[in-house]
Amino acid sequence: MNENSNSSNTRPLLLVDDDATFVRVLDRALTSRGFEVISATNLADARMLARRQQPRYCVLDLKLGEENGLRLIPELHSLVPDMRVLLLTGYASIATAVEAIKRGAHDYLAKPVDADAVVRALLDGDGGSESDDDDLPDAPEAPLALRRLEWEHIQRVLTECNGNISETARRLGMHRRTLQRKLSKHPVRERPGDGD
């Protein structure tokens, strides 16, 4: 409703990630695929850009330094009701995926991810008729690897504890130091033995 600098009718894509390198790479990749990319590395900038530029799409990192990308999702939607938000994270878990979708994200992908997958997720179900009737993802044929299961469980309890690491470690019956170390590592891929 207010002014925006959209000269053309194309609305930009807002890229929010605290990793400058990642932003640069993905920016280039998305720009070359026809998007007008604007980017931010923290919540405040992201909010401002969203308000001013009314982006159509948003690629949002879950972990923005100290801040939490999840909080931004509802705000973005109130600023730009029709924005499609794609969550992206190197520390993916089912618990945070559930949270993200509940808060209105359109999809959730785990890093590392290639730009084509990002574009696909962004555009999925966009251009008109939804086809979510026979588009169901199938369950993996293999159960979760042990590491993965552990990761998911940790994430869930951690969420339950509002991110309190000490409390989570206590409930999980593990050493706080061990939890810290585990959290600092990246999650395991979904498929055991599947290289990235």
Next chain:
Amino acid sequence: MNENSNSSNTRPLLLVDDDATFVRVLDRALTSRGFEVISATNLADARMLARRQQPRYCVLDLKLGEENGLRLIPELHSLVPDMRVLLLTGYASIATAVEAIKRGAHDYLAKPVDADAVVRALLDGDGGSESDDDDLPDAPEAPLALRRLEWEHIQRVLTECNGNISETARRLGMHRRTLQRKLSKHPVRERPGDGD
């Protein structure tokens, strides 16, 4: 009041899973926690029960034989608009979790889970007083959570592999030797009192 057996104002919990053993176990555990449980092992029965009994809660397996539990979620909501659906699966993945939430599920848990976690997920954000603040003053919930979870999962997959240790280790993404050691070592410590 005419067509269903709800004599009181409590509405039942619909449990849908193709694994009869699992249904029996969880049924007992949930019943003992005060739920009136009705169960189905396929989509058709689930639909019928939902229509007739108007359950307040639903615990739904992702993989129902050939059928896909995801498909049922929107249907359940159209049959019973205020139903809270909890997805449960032994083959969890982020993709299906995202899809489940998009379709209106309230939460998504990976098996193995203990009944308390199910109840917690079911009730989370229900019953008025909630504002995503957690209220978990007491923590007798999951002391051995990690170890036990691992053990349950190993047993589940081992059974699935008909006791084939090598195959199980492969699916679990762990070293065969490690699995051997875990299996040989573990004196299964049951926790008394929990009925799941």
Next chain:
DNA sequence: CCCTACTGCGGCAAAATTACGCAGATGAAC
């Protein structure tokens, strides 16, 4: 200011996990 609690991190010994090899058993294929 004092006290409690959480967090991140370095270091070190103990424990667990891994990668390997080896030998015996089994069952299917030839």
Next chain:
DNA sequence: GTTCATCTGCGTAATTTTGCCGCAGTAGGG
């Protein structure tokens, strides 16, 4: 019978992870 693939149990040595200190900084309540 022989060959081949696979599973199994187990030992050993290299690696990784964990448990358990401690310390310093931060935040909130009394």
